[in-house]
């Protein structure tokens with residue numbers, strides 16, 4: 074089946090192959106990727122696009138002594154397969170299986186843990202500085218995509234690299250795609266095809282310009298030629314990197330394995346900062362992915378022949394209903410604008426962008442900029458909604474504080490993928506937003522119990538006129554009926570769902586329905602259980618919580634967030650501030666550790682925040 078691939082368990086095995094066999098190996102790797110990812114799901118398009126690049130890097134450099142760092146790392150499947158993980162690759166992103174991203178704890182060939190974009194150049198530069206200090210001669214190689222290069226910290230690293238002049242290799246994998254088509258002036262600049270027409274027009278312009286300068290004899294033509302040459306060198310993609318102190322090579326064909334090997338063997342001898350620009354095709358070698366690179370960026374299990382998904386969910390997703398509510402709100406209020414950081418489809422804003430193109434902004438992978446851009450819009454009368462995954466909002470903590478809350482600007486921070494996201498694992502779980510946002514003065518923070526309440530919370534947010542954030546989970550909603558009209562909720566008001574005098578479960582967001590389920594099963598055992606849907610992490614519904622605490626004397630909080638500084642902590646603080654220390658409290662949530670990847674259901678079960686876990690914890694609590 075795999076004549077070459079089955080004999081490669083390390084880069085040393087790879088190096089035993091003759092160069093002419095590497096093309097066959099690349100074909101086998103592509104087949105292997107399709108075979109495995111069509112079953113497990115995962116990031117397909119970017120991995121099909123980096124097969125040759127991965128082979129050439131491991132063939133020409135000396136991993137793990139040479140450090141290869143993949144930016145984001147979603148495109149490092151071939152790197153993993155050729156570094157001893159082929160036989161375990163069917164477990165990638167599965168519970169207790171391989172991670173979907175490079176991880177130092179997983180292999181010595183994973184030089185740096187990744188998952189959030191734009192970190193590779195900083196890390197590689199750090200390793201280059203380490204090698205320099207240690208007198209070592211190993212290479213530090215960052216492989217960064219054109220999308221990830223729109224992330225600000227990549228430029229912070231390029232800036233310092235050009236200054237330090239350490240031996241650093243940056244490989245720009247340019248497929249002109251982020252998750253969707255890449256955006257921004259920089260991405261069009263680096264992918265600019267220096268066409269003949271472009272130069273001809275430019276030349277005409279130059280000559281026109283020069284004709285207006287008083288004749289300075291025959292020198293003018295000499296000057297014109299020099300101007301044209303310098304203009305050409307200035308306007309090629311490499312000119313910007315050269316201006317930052319890098320040597321620039323490219324653009325090369327990122328699928329031409331012999332060329333990549335020749336170049337990589339040569340650059341092995343170079344020193345100082347070097348940027349190699351390779352052009353690749355996202356989804357290369359698999360027609361459905363080449364034709365729909367955005368759709369095949371991240372996939373569930375699919376049929377290789379048709380390219381169609383083989384698993385589907387019934388209930389509509391939180392994301393989809395968020396997107397629909399955004400369209401409704403934008404129709405009602407011309408001040409509503411939407412901002413995404415390179416994740417239009419992932420955040421459900423595709424329809425919004427088509428209906429209101431002038432009120433839709435994709436800022437690239439630039440969450441910090443997104444927040445302050447929103448603050449600018451809000452300062453001048455608009456109602457911006459930033460739609461950013463919870464884990465990526467962590468990137469923009471200071472901007473939320475400094476640019477939005479301190480100035481009390483009416484920005485809505487809509488955090489999708491909040492809570493446990495599942496297969497992407499610890500880099501992507503959105504389990505800290507209660508903790509890192511709750512203590513910012515003036516910021517309201519809420520979480521809906523279901524997709525219908527999400528819609529009302531969104532309306533509440535964009536009409537509130539204050540800094541406000543809502544967070545909702547990845548995946549399907551609860552399948553509840555949707556109210557026809559969106560309504561506004563009272564900020565700081567929760568709802569009492571069940572009354573009970575033995576114990577009261579105070580839940581928030583995705584834990585409300587599991588708490589209700591637990592309560593019904595406890596009722597069957599004769600336990601009188603109350604359930605509260607808190608709705609707001611801040612401001613808490615103090616009146617409701619103090620009332621149930623006083624009448625029950627025993628409460629259990631439940632949250633899909635770290636316990637440290639989370640919702641339960643807020644309730645403890647409230648009780649303490651109101652001298653209700655005699656109320657006994659148990660907090661269910663995520664303990665002080667990172668949660669590995671696996672299905673959301675399995676992770677919630679492990680953490681005891683699913684219905685069974687809540688019921689068991691409540692029973693144990695009652696027996697104390």
Ligand SMILES: Cc1ncc(C[n+]2csc(CCOP(=O)(O)OP(=O)(O)O)c2C)c(N)n1
Nearest residue numbers: 119188189190218219220221250251252415
């Ligand atoms: C800080 C951060 N924001 C957003 C993402 C989501 N994300 C993952 S891959 C990706 C696009 C990356 O594009 P590029 O670097 O060009 O890689 P390609 O998929 O094209 O190979 C995005 C936006 C992320 N991983 N990290």
Ligand SMILES: CC(=O)[C@@H](O)[C@H](O)COP(=O)(O)O
Nearest residue numbers: 145147188371419490497547
């Ligand atoms: C690698 C990356 O960060 C994104 O591709 C992320 O995996 C998308 O997550 P969703 O699949 O939840 O949209």
Ligand SMILES: [Mg+2]
Nearest residue numbers: 218219220250
């Ligand atoms: Mg790209």
